Amino acid sequence: MKLKELESCLQQVDTFEEPKILLEQYPTSPHIAACMLYTIHSTFDDIEGKLVADLGCGCGVLSIGAAMLDAGLCVGFDIDEDALDIFRRNAEEFEICNVDLVQCDLCCLEAEAYAKKFDTVIMNPPFGTKHNQGMDMKFLRAALTMAQTAVYSLHKTSTREHIQKKAKDWGVKMEVIAELRYDLPASYKFHKKKSVDIQVDFLRFSKT
Ligand SMILES: C[S@@+](CC[C@H](N)C(=O)[O-])C[C@H]1O[C@@H](n2cnc3c(N)ncnc32)[C@H](O)[C@@H]1O
Numbered sequence: 001m002k003l004k005e006l007e008s009c010l011q012q013v014d015t016f017e018e019p020k021i022l023l024e025q026y027p028t029s030p031h032i033a034a035c036m037l038y039t040i041h042s043t044f045d046d047i048e049g050k051l052v053a054d055l056g057c058g059c060g061v062l063s064i065g066a067a068m069l070d071a072g073l074c075v076g077f078d079i080d081e082d083a084l085d086i087f088r089r090n091a092e093e094f095e096i097c098n099v100d101l102v103q104c105d106l107c108c109l110e111a112e113a114y115a116k117k118f119d120t121v122i123m124n125p126p127f128g129t130k131h132n133q134g135m136d137m138k139f140l141r142a143a144l145t146m147a148q149t150a151v152y153s154l155h156k157t158s159t160r161e162h163i164q165k166k167a168k169d170w171g172v173k174m175e176v177i178a179e180l181r182y183d184l185p186a187s188y189k190f191h192k193k194k195s196v197d198i199q200v201d202f203l204r205f206s207k208t
Pocket residue numbers: 023024025026027028055056057058059060061062077078079080083104105106107123124125126127
């Protein structure tokens with residue numbers, strides 16, 4: 001499947017009907033999702049035939065894209081039943097069978113129970129701002145426990161140094177694959193403008 005074709009399919013994926021601000025439910029745009037997944041697939045060969053986990057899967061745009069790029073299986077994890085209902089509908093509409101869902105709080109998950117159970121972890125975690133401080137790092141910690149090969153994640157560029165330091169402490173190699181502009185709906189920035197662009201890093205973590 002070509003990049004343009006993937007992006008145009010992902011434009012058909014339904015997203016949050018009533019996004020929950022406390023859960024930081026802002027969807028990954030079809031353009032960013034397609035570029036991320038295509039890079040993971042074509043540059044690193046970390047999707048086709050692999051067991052993939054999508055942490056904070058929401059309505060499933062990353063999982064469904066991974067499934068379209070022939071993941072062996074992609075398992076989405078999210079706390080929110082409403083988002084998972086939309087995910088299920090999306091998967092049915094695309095007639096996708098190589099996805100599965102787990103409803104759980106990733107902060108309380110016994111990540112050890114899933115230790116190294118996945119080849120690849122992909123995620124667009126909560127950025128961990130305001131009421132959710134540290135949530136991005138809790139997701140990253142769980143992801144690194146669950147992945148055998150690599151973790152791909154989006155993080156605010158302003159947190160890059162902090163994450164780099166943590167990665168070093170944890171014995172993990174971190175690469176910045178791309179710098180993106182992420183269109184955050186204004187409601188999440190408590191802002192008067194309709195939307196706000198923020199700088200986001202697309203990161204790859206692998207065991208050193
Ligand atoms: C930024 S959204 C990303 C949604 C989706 N992956 C996407 O790319 O469009 C973050 C997701 O994390 C989920 N989430 C927030 N806190 C969580 C928690 N403690 N455990 C599991 N999922 C959580 C939210 O419900 C939301 O779907």
